[in-house]
Amino acid sequence: MDPMPSVLPDGEPVPEDGALPASALVGAGERPLGFYLHVPYCATRCGYCDFNTYTATELRSSGGVLASRDNYAGTLAEEVRLARKVLGDDPRPVRTVFVGGGTPTLLAAADLVRMLAAVREEFGLAEDAEVTTEANPESVDPAYLAELRAGGFNRISFGMQSARQHVLKVLDRTHTPGRPEACVAEARAAGFDHVNLDLIYGTPGESDDDWRASLDAALGAGPDHISAYALIVEEGTGLARRIRRGEVPMTDDDAHADRYLIADEMLSAAGFDWYEVSNWSTTEAGRCLHNELYWRGADWWGAGPGAHSHVGGVRWWNVKHPGAYAGALAAGRSPGAGRELLSEEDRRVERILLELRLREGCPVELLKPGGRAAAERAVADGLLEPQAYAGRGRAVLTLRGRLLADAVVRDLVD
Known part of the structure; x- marks a missing residue:
């Protein structure tokens, strides 16, 4: 779960310096603080994806060197420094960092480590901080994972989605079946404490047996956390257009319910406990603490194009396009597009x-x-x-x- 809707809400303007109302930091010491770092780049666009992401072709067509991923880590670090100014003398060390996308691992491992280092330098990390990145199975190898681990990452989440090739094809996923499972072993060898596999159920054309095979493959890989999400077909996506044209069938609610029950039965039998409707872990330590910050209404700063933040009842969101985002920071302005004060x-x-x-x-x-x-x-x-x-x-x-x-x-x- 990351705070990255594709359509930004309306709201009041964000001050150019990003300043928050004084009330936002009242009682802050009693709330944990997390950082979400958004990487808006993908090699290709998955047919079901509605997140704020861009392929290289899309960025080239929009023009502007500011949208380049080559200098993205430095740009995002500028927003982390802005966060330090906005939060002032807030003494809280950061409890969680979550790098999401897009595909964060399209960037060099050194870039992800540089982004994490900016958070560490400006705020400090709690002694037991959870530091996660999402990863595409085809965009990492043992050396990449070892560099991430050495740089301070201790949790990784691989997008597996399915073990069946025909299901992956409908989703426009490009990885090879079996590669996510191999990634779990590589992450363990690199020293990662916690490893998650993301699964999606309810893809058009998926059967109950397909779903059981995906769960079997995920469990066999040995992660300590599994997320299983029902496919939501968002308007404007390629998959929505294919369903509308009758090329693939829409999965009904009963099938979604059946798949959920299969997941809970198989995961529970394998020693996983549910702790959130779509998330299971083998231990309490294996839970995704960063997502728990969201679910419990804690404070987090979302850095990156389109990222959402929440501090003390103030919620705001950044401009969506990487070029506009980088341009605002280069001009010394907050990249915030709008905000709301929650009653x-x-x-x-x-x-x-x-x-x-x-x-x-x-x-x-x-x-x-x-x-x-x-x-x-x-x-x-x-x-x-x-x-x-x-x-x-x-x-x-x-x-x-x-x-x-x-x-x-x-x-x-x-």
């Missing part, structure tokens, strides 16, 4: 939306009378755990509730 009600609703997805659930005290009545109905309908609701005052999803999580949330925020 107490906004923050209450967001806590329910996000925390309900966690195994610990959300506190019942966040619910208004209508939401509490809905929670009681959900308990009766087998969507919320009755013991947690009655004993600890928390709304915790059952397995059936996880299948209907979006509907449950809509009722609880009433």
